[in-house]
Amino acid sequence: MSQPPRVAIVTGGARGIGATTARKLAAKGHAVAVVDLNEADAEATAKTITAEGGTAIGLGADVSDSEQVETAVSTVAERLGPPTILVNNAGVLRDNLLFKMSEDDWDTVMQVHLRGAFLMSRAVQGYMTKEGWGRIVNLSSNSALGNRGQANYSTAKAGLQGLTKTLAIELGKFGVTANAVAPGFIITDMTRATAERVGMDYEDFKNAAAANIPVRRVGRPEDVAAAIAFFTDEEAGFVSGQVLYIAGGPRT
Numbered sequence: 712m713s714q715p716p717r718v719a720i721v722t723g724g725a726r727g728i729g730a731t732t733a734r735k736l737a738a739k740g741h742a743v744a745v746v747d748l749n750e751a752d753a754e755a756t757a758k759t760i761t762a763e764g765g766t767a768i769g770l771g772a773d774v775s776d777s778e779q780v781e782t783a784v785s786t787v788a789e790r791l792g793p794p795t796i797l798v799n800n801a802g803v804l805r806d807n808l809l810f811k812m813s814e815d816d817w818d819t820v821m822q823v824h825l826r827g828a829f830l831m832s833r834a835v836q837g838y839m840t841k842e843g844w845g846r847i848v849n850l851s852s853n854s855a856l857g858n859r860g861q862a863n864y865s866t867a868k869a870g871l872q873g874l875t876k877t878l879a880i881e882l883g884k885f886g887v888t889a890n891a892v893a894p895g896f897i898i899t900d901m902t903r904a905t906a907e908r909v910g911m912d913y914e915d916f917k918n919a920a921a922a923n924i925p926v927r928r929v930g931r932p933e934d935v936a937a938a939i940a941f942f943t944d945e946e947a948g949f950v951s952g953q954v955l956y957i958a959g960g961p962r963t
């Protein structure tokens with residue numbers, strides 16, 4: 712099936728999984744808006760994409776702030792056209808055991824992952840329903856199944872699965888699908904920061920994780936970007952409300 716070019720937004724697209732996903736979607740011919748907290752970082756990723764022959768812009772926005780979200784989404788529509796692919800990827804960690812977890816640690820994680828995905832999806836759905844076509848992909852995590860030190864993060868990532876299924880039910884009749892990817896251990900700054908927090912060398916941390924993963928390696932951003940690209944595809948129009956674990960095995 713031919714793939715008409717679309718306009719995609721990737722939040723948290725300045726680095727890690729988001730940046731790789733933005734490049735992948737651009738390589739598929741879509742115009743991509745890289746949205747991230749820091750505008751200069753978002754623009755740097757957009758420049759890499761344009762240097763590779765793609766179309767991209769970088770915008771600064773905090774996904775947990777409704778005004779910034781509305782402004783960013785209207786700017787994308789004005790500069791690139793109606794956004795019909797949304798990857799809710801922006802994320803933060805504030806890991807701590809429950810007894811040491813502050814209210815701020817809890818709220819920050821909920822704000823970025825849950826409120827962020829809600830605000831972005833709400834801002835973009837009007838364009839998608841008007842076009843009669845849309846693809847939303849949310850970044851869950853295998854932490855949704857529970858993970859020590861991540862009461863906040865695992866709750867948010869499980870919540871994103873509920874959001875995904877509800878968006879699939881509400882928006883399906885408008886040609887919009889919603890799916891989630893739930894990565895296991897992926898090599899990014901996020902897992903680097905976790906290694907630092909637990910006082911481990913990153914190589915040792917990765918090797919220890921890989922030993923417990925059935926395919927005997929940790930994941931790369933490309934592993935996740937490939938699955939996200941599938942969900943955004945024309946051909947994936949009958950796949951909705953699903954959660955795909957990308958963890959080198961059924962669980963980690």
Ligand code: NAP
Binds near residue numbers: 724775801850
């Ligand atoms: P990362 O390297 O830390 O990148 C996250 C990006 O999100 C950063 O560019 C960050 O900006 C941006 N961001 C944070 N808060 C934001 C906000 N309020 N508004 C806009 N952008 C914001 O993370 P990653 O490892 O690529 O993870 C991407 C997604 O996958 C996250 O949702 C994460 O929870 C999920 N995930 C990751 C793994 C893994 O092993 N890495 C596993 C499962 C799920 P700054 O750099 O300015 O803070």
